[in-house]
Amino acid sequence: MFVPCGESDPDFSGCTLVLPAVSVGNVGQLAIDLIISTLNMSKIGYFYTDCLVPMVGNNPYATAEENSTELSINTEVYSLPSRKLVALQLRSIFIKYKSNSFCEKLLSWVKSSSFTRVIVLSSSHSYQRNDLQLRSTPFRYLLTPCMQKSVENKIKSLNWQEMEKTPCIPEMSDSDYCVRIPGGGITRALYEEGFPFLLFFHETGSPRVTQASTLNPSSLPAPASKCWDSGGVQHGSQHAGLSVSLGEELERPVACSCSKEIYMAVLLKFVSEGDNVPDALGLAEYLNEWLQLIKPQSKDPAPPTLPWKIPSSWKLLFGSGLPPALF
Numbered sequence: 001m002f003v004p005c006g007e008s009d010p011d012f013s014g015c016t017l018v019l020p021a022v023s024v025g026n027v028g029q030l031a032i033d034l035i036i037s038t039l040n041m042s043k044i045g046y047f048y049t050d051c052l053v054p055m056v057g058n059n060p061y062a063t064a065e066e067n068s069t070e071l072s073i074n075t076e077v078y079s080l081p082s083r084k085l086v087a088l089q090l091r092s093i094f095i096k097y098k099s100n101s102f103c104e105k106l107l108s109w110v111k112s113s114s115f116t117r118v119i120v121l122s123s124s125h126s127y128q129r130n131d132l133q134l135r136s137t138p139f140r141y142l143l144t145p146c147m148q149k150s151v152e153n154k155i156k157s158l159n160w161q162e163m164e165k166t167p168c169i170p171e172m173s174d175s176d177y178c179v180r181i182p183g184g185g186i187t188r189a190l191y192e193e194g195f196p197f198l199l200f201f202h203e204t205g206s207p208r209v210t211q212a213s214t215l216n217p218s219s220l221p222a223p224a225s226k227c228w229d230s231g232g233v234q235h236g237s238q239h240a241g242l243s244v245s246l247g248e249e250l251e252r253p254v255a256c257s258c259s260k261e262i263y264m265a266v267l268l269k270f271v272s273e274g275d276n277v278p279d280a281l282g283l284a285e286y287l288n289e290w291l292q293l294i295k296p297q298s299k300d301p302a303p304p305t306l307p308w309k310i311p312s313s314w315k316l317l318f319g320s321g322l323p324p325a326l327f
Helices: 024-039 099-113 145-158 187-193 277-291 312-316
Strands: 002-004 016-020 042-047 056-058 071-073 075-080 085-090 117-125 139-143 197-202 207-211 244-246 249-257 264-271
Touching (some): 071 075, 117 277, 139 145, 139 277
Parallel strands (some): 016 117, 117 264
Antiparallel strands (some): 197 207, 197 249
């Protein structure tokens, strides 16, 4: 899936991967543009995939006439080795029914490349906020369980707000609660793919696989029995001992697979379609609060202005303008 620009594959071990979701207002993609342009990240490869609509264009981060004619395609990878930072930029939409396949291949690459963590930049429809969300900051975050343990203290110090769970079926008073990200594209699919699996066995012995993200944390099994990964290989760590009643059937969780568990964070903003440059700047600064990618230009006690570098391609963000001959 990943094709390097050089002769050998780069070493991604210990790196942080930042990528966008193709979501409302293209906010995540615009924020990635800002990060690549500001940090002057180098292109190191691209994805060869049939999951996105093919496209080709000029260098979106051209700084001079000499590099303006370099070609760019729909999915490219950029790197800043000094900061152990890798950015994946998506520039086209998914082909119908191919988004899930892309998520699986992407996370497989993440695991095989030994990335330390993945950060997804996304957005959600502002008009679908509930009353609580309307009265608070437009930014939200989500963490997979292993990431929660890793950065819990840091996130608490930032006073960020976690994305609220809402009824899966709003019309039902007794509906289960889940994470809903309307307009978020592949955001939820990536987030839920980052969870481990639980393998349940019915008393008859037939297995059923369930994602941990769909269960109440209090119902997760305590250590006690056997553990397999998603490929059916038995491991030494033990899980079980807890019965879960589902309808008329009794099932007991006897295995937990962490083979797909990913250190992943989702940062998003509630937005509306339109001029989403301010939203992209806001989301990039939201990420910068955590990673400290760039520093303020001055030590003035007033709210600092970060020196984001606008990509040259943004000059045509809304087209090339009206021809003077019309007037």
